[in-house]
Amino acid sequence: xxxxxxxxxxxxxxxxxxxxxxxxxxxxxxxxxxxxxxxxxxxxxxxxxxxxxxxxxxxxxxxxxxxxxxxxxxxxxxxxxxxxxxxxxxxxxxxxxxxxxxxxxxxxxxxxxxxxxxxxxxxxxxxxxxxxxxxxxxxxxxxxxxxxxxxxxxxxxxxxxxxxxxxxxxxxxxxxxxxxxxxxxxxxxxxxxxxxxxxxxxxxxxxxxxxxxxxxxxxxxxxxxxxxxxxxxxxxxxxxxxxxxxxxxxxxxxxxxxxxxxxxxxxxxxxxxxxxxxxxxxxxxxxxxxxxxxxxxxxxxxxxxxxxxx
Ligand code: CP
Numbered sequence: 315x316x317x318x319x320x321x322x323x324x325x326x327x328x329x330x331x332x333x334x335x336x337x338x339x340x341x342x343x344x345x346x347x348x349x350x351x352x353x354x355x356x357x358x359x360x361x362x363x364x365x366x367x368x369x370x371x372x373x374x375x376x377x378x379x380x381x382x383x384x385x386x387x388x389x390x391x392x393x394x395x396x397x398x399x400x401x402x403x404x405x406x407x408x409x410x411x412x413x414x415x416x417x418x419x420x421x422x423x424x425x426x427x428x429x430x431x432x433x434x435x436x437x438x439x440x441x442x443x444x445x446x447x448x449x450x451x452x453x454x455x456x457x458x459x460x461x462x463x464x465x466x467x468x469x470x471x472x473x474x475x476x477x478x479x480x481x482x483x484x485x486x487x488x489x490x491x492x493x494x495x496x497x498x499x500x501x502x503x504x505x506x507x508x509x510x511x512x513x514x515x516x517x518x519x520x521x522x523x524x525x526x527x528x529x530x531x532x533x534x535x536x537x538x539x540x541x542x543x544x545x546x547x548x549x550x551x552x553x554x555x556x557x558x559x560x561x562x563x564x565x566x567x568x569x570x571x572x573x574x575x576x577x578x579x580x581x582x583x584x585x586x587x588x589x590x591x592x593x594x595x596x597x598x599x600x601x602x603x604x605x606x607x608x609x610x611x612x613x614x615x616x617x618x619x620x621x622x623x624x
Contacts (some may be wrong), residue, residue, distance in 0.1 A: 321619045325444040327433045328453035329494040337498060341463055343615035344608070351387065351611055361390035364621050366422045367415045370447070371397040371408075374426055376582050376606060377447050377456070381424050384613035390621075393420070408432065409439055416440055422620065425449075443620045451485045451546060456616060457581050458491035460609040462499055464601055465536055467608065468577055473500035478530040480506045481540030481562065481589050484513050485547065488540060488581045493519055506530035507540075507562060510551040527562050531572055538579040539564055539590045555588055565591040569599065577601055 321339065323331045332340075350358055366385050370378055378394075385392045395415065397403075402411060412423065422443040425433055430452035437444045448454040466472050477496050483489045483505045496503050497520065504522035505512060512523060524530045531537060542558060552558045564578070578590070578600040586592050595602060 320623065324623050325437045326455050326616055327437060327444060327446045329455045329458050329491045334498045340459055340615045340619065341466060343619060344463055344611040347614040348611040357387055357389060359389045360618050361388035361621055365391040365420045366424060367393050367395060367420045369395045369423055369425045371427045377426065380609040381447060381613050384610050384617060388614055388617060412436060412440055416442055421624065445616060448487050452487050453491045454487040455491050456613055457488050458495035460605055460612040461492055461579060462495045463612050464605045464608050468601060472496065475501045475536060476534045477501050477536045477538060478504045478506055478534035479538045479540060480530055482511045482542045483507050484511045485543040486540050492538060493521055504530055504533060508552050531576060534576055536577045536579060541583065541585055541589060559588050563589055564594050566593040569594055575599060579605060
């Protein structure tokens with residue numbers, strides 16, 4: 315593989331480690347794989363003889379299935395590990411768990427973990443390539459890549475687009491990775507939500523901050539609606555879900571009242587009727603299922619480019 319076809323990093327731990335050139339390389343590679351995925355025969359031999367372990371210490375539907383399908387489409391050998399049904403419950407440490415998996419000659423680990431920095435920690439201890447599939451409220455790099463790829467697909471370019479990330483920014487790994495990715499690609503980014511769910515450090519990331527939903531919607535080309543992450547909230551950040559929905563929920567009436575057509579995104583899983591109503595989630599302006607479709611091609615690209623460094 316030529317140098318200009320190589321990522322600048324041997325792991326994908328966060329968007330912060332990628333250059334703009336890396337992101338464009340991932341997108342161009344994903345374009346090719348998206349073509350493959352639309353063919354009658356959707357499988358290529360690119361990762362034959364590469365073994366990948368999907369190691370999930372936290373629940374997942376989209377990310378786990380998407381990585382697994384991406385690996386199968388690339389002809390990789392795949393093993394799956396879910397902490398809930400493993401010896402972690404008997405007290406085994408992360409390093410012991412992973413070293414046991416690596417002893418089975420695994421080349422790459424895709425890991426989701428509740429602790430921020432778990433992927434970085436692992437990358438310092440083992441030789442395999444590590445892909446972060448979400449670490450606590452820190453980063454979710456492949457989600458941000460597939461989100462930006464979907465905006466590029468919709469508009470032809472991400473540069474100059476105005477993207478509002480709306481909802482629970484404080485507990486979101488999707489928010490931080492999206493901010494970093496979109497800014498590297500030249501988009502303008504705003505975050506919007508209740509004051510209690512917007513972290514104080516956010517302004518240091520050079521994003522606009524807005525507490526009024528209508529102002530955010532009137533400003534943006536794309537609204538990325540985030541889920542309220544109740545499972546990460548140890549205290550109450552707003553009086554009730556009903557009140558949150560009244561102030562920050564997006565419904566068809568609000569969408570139709572705007573004087574332009576904005577694009578609606580959501581990383582999933584959706585809390586229908588809380589951050590977004592069904593008629594918005596399923597509307598023509600929504601690209602939520604395009605995001606899911608693009609996730610497979612983007613993850614194929616990431617795995618292919620990292621495996622190419624072996
Ligand atoms: N978007 C996302 O990470 O969804 P899952 O938690 O279902 O993987």
